[in-house]
Amino acid sequence: MGRLDNKVALITGAAGGQGKVEARLFAQEGAKVIATDLNNALLAGTVAEINSELGTDAVLGLEHDIASESDWVSVVANAVEAFGKIDILINNAAMPGKTREDVWDVDAEEVTRILNVNITGTLLGIKAVMPQMKTIGAGSIVNVSSAAGLVGGISGGSVAYSSTKGALRAITKEIALDVARTGVRVNTVYPGLINTPIMQAFSKEVTEAVLAKIPIGFAADPIDIAYGVLFLASDESRFVTGTDLVIDGGYTAQ
Numbered sequence: 001m002g003r004l005d006n007k008v009a010l011i012t013g014a015a016g017g018q019g020k021v022e023a024r025l026f027a028q029e030g031a032k033v034i035a036t037d038l039n040n041a042l043l044a045g046t047v048a049e050i051n052s053e054l055g056t057d058a059v060l061g062l063e064h065d066i067a068s069e070s071d072w073v074s075v076v077a078n079a080v081e082a083f084g085k086i087d088i089l090i091n092n093a094a095m096p097g098k099t100r101e102d103v104w105d106v107d108a109e110e111v112t113r114i115l116n117v118n119i120t121g122t123l124l125g126i127k128a129v130m131p132q133m134k135t136i137g138a139g140s141i142v143n144v145s146s147a148a149g150l151v152g153g154i155s156g157g158s159v160a161y162s163s164t165k166g167a168l169r170a171i172t173k174e175i176a177l178d179v180a181r182t183g184v185r186v187n188t189v190y191p192g193l194i195n196t197p198i199m200q201a202f203s204k205e206v207t208e209a210v211l212a213k214i215p216i217g218f219a220a221d222p223i224d225i226a227y228g229v230l231f232l233a234s235d236e237s238r239f240v241t242g243t244d245l246v247i248d249g250g251y252t253a254q
């Protein structure tokens with residue numbers, strides 16, 4: 001028996017990195033998965049790879065800009081048409097910011113774009129899935145934040161990025177309380193440093209400085225985060241809502 005048998009999960013930013021590992025893990029655990037990403041070419045290869053590896057057609061890939069409300073409407077409609085419902089939304093996609101020597105020296109256009117993708121994109125996703133989750137009386141939404149949303153100095157030099165990750169905490173708590181009696185749960189995961197392509201946006205110095213300060217002594221592999229996301233997505237966490245799950249090798253315990 002899989003931990004997600006009979007569940008349908010929509011995972012954003014699933015072409016690579018952590019989202020890809022979550023898509024594979026969720027399919028292994030019995031879920032049907034709608035894997036979405038802006039990078040459609042990479043996504044197509046990822047979906048083909050996972051389905052062939054698992055000998056299944058459980059993963060469906062859809063091109064998707066999370067900052068576009070019309071994209072969300074069509075992704076949700078396609079997902080419901082393909083699999084009948086959506087039980088789980090993993091708001092995983094995000095864009096990093098440019099590393100800046102003076103963190104305060106922001107670029108207004110860049111800030112607007114990052115806020116639009118990382119914050120508005122998350123809110124639009126919740127808005128898009130909520131009506132049908134309320135109709136079925138169940139659902140789990142996981143917002144992927146970052147330890148950079150909790151403490152300073154690990155955003156890769158981008159206050160625009162870390163401010164979006166801090167905002168996810170408030171989004172989760174506001175919406176979790178609002179929908180608590182509907183059967184829908186909303187939680188946040190805060191990964192520390194993970195070995196994924198997004199790390200390449202960080203300078204070597206920043207990465208090394210952060211690594212040196214991780215109490216457990218190494219950066220996470222994506223699967224270390226995916227197991228936490230799986231717990232929150234599954235019914236094992238049915239009494240968990242509005243919470244913060246920090247998976248950071250002890251970084252923010254200091």
Ligand SMILES: NC(=O)c1ccc[n+]([C@@H]2O[C@H](COP(=O)([O-])OP(=O)(O)OC[C@H]3O[C@@H](n4cnc5c(N)ncnc54)[C@H](O)[C@@H]3O)[C@@H](O)[C@H]2O)c1
Binds near residue numbers: 117190
């Ligand atoms: N890698 C780390 O060290 C780290 C640490 C903490 C938190 N996180 C968070 O984990 C999540 C996954 O990051 P990752 O490390 O796998 O990064 P990644 O860059 O490998 O994956 C992010 C994915 O999101 C997609 N994406 C970007 N903008 C999009 C948009 N507008 N619409 C749809 N898709 C879009 C990208 O194409 C990419 O495939 C992100 O929310 C990130 O902020 C990562």
